[in-house]
Amino acid sequence: MEIGVKYIDNIEQARHEIQAVGSDPGGWQRMAPKAVHRVLKITGASPTQANIIKQEMLARGGEAAVARGVVNHSVEKTDVLLMATLGQYKGFIKKLRLQPFGLATLAARLEEILHILEGNKVRKMDCRGKVLEFGQRTLIMGILNSTPDSFSDGGRYLEVEAALSHALTMEEEGADIIDLGGVSTRPGFSEISEDEEKRRIIPVLEKILPRVAVPISVDTWRASVAREVLEVGAHMINDQWALRGDPALAGVAAQYQVPIMLMHNGTSTDYHDLMLDIVSFLGRGIEMAEAAGIRRENIIVDPGIGFAKTHEQNLETLRRLKELTVLGCPILLGTSRKSVIAKTLNLPVDQRVEGTGATVALGIACGADIVRVHDVKEMVRVVRMSDAIVRGCVFAG
Incomplete structure (x- = not known):
């Protein structure tokens, strides 16, 4: 006789294992909850x-x-x-x-x-006519920074034509969403006016909307900016303050019935229990969103890697990412080229693709549904390999 170990995460896995030993058909229903x-x-x-x-x-x-x-x-x-x-x-x-x-x-x-916790079923999210599907494979969000001072690619896509070219390239490489931002969030960044934020992103948005088939998300926490980009035709809003930066943003997203991403953020790194505090912060954001009229199925959560966290806390957040599934919303993970990789591997910003790949692969194993990345082509490969292992996905070609 030999002894093996089984790690069972849900009822479906329990049913499969009980049936595999030849148990009678009624047996798994009685025994599965015990497993x-x-x-x-x-x-x-x-x-x-x-x-x-x-x-x-x-x-x-x-x-x-x-x-x-x-x-x-x-x-x-x-x-x-x-x-x-x-x-x-x-x-x-x-x-x-x-x-x-x-x-x-x-x-x-x-x-x-x-x-x-039994696991998310396949579900669809309507992004103003463009549909995203969660549960079958991990989605890739390509980063498009129309800023002069972003930590990784600041200044490269300020010009409209350069931004359009990059958006088309990311789509061709396999991006499912393009995330357009006009404000840098690097450490020590300088705040800009709402008018300047609009000046940076609206011409780019107007140019890429007719040319790019995938949904376009705009990275902003300001209600007035969100309203204007949604009028232009943006499909989603990515809020780095989970409605704390501008509470009026919730009403705008509800009015246009667009999906919204809520990210954990703060001004302190003092926590009682890091992941429980992150879950509580995001849970309150979800309550604010629903109170304003945003449907639960239109909410995505992000643990905010690199925001209000020490290096050790960023690693702990990644290690405990699965705990975020308790909120029942798709999870967005943004680790691309960030300082947690730099400090761990002691590498400059242009040499962090392998570190990013590690965080993406392990993030998917811990429940990430979307990964936000700069290097789309490389991360598509990491995602597909990870999905083949974690989700049993089969990709043609």
């Missing part, structure tokens, strides 16, 4: 809530780790780490729905998260 184990973290629970949560989880055979002072109420708040199979969670949630102290609401949220 999938989830660890979930709740923050800010009161001792009363935590005691009930722990009691109900233990009663189902699972586990709940809480702060030591929960039993005698010597702590005001505690985090709770839940550890259980899907079968145990099912019974736990059923009992939690009957409890007071806000635990019924928590039960509903836990049920939603467990559903999300």
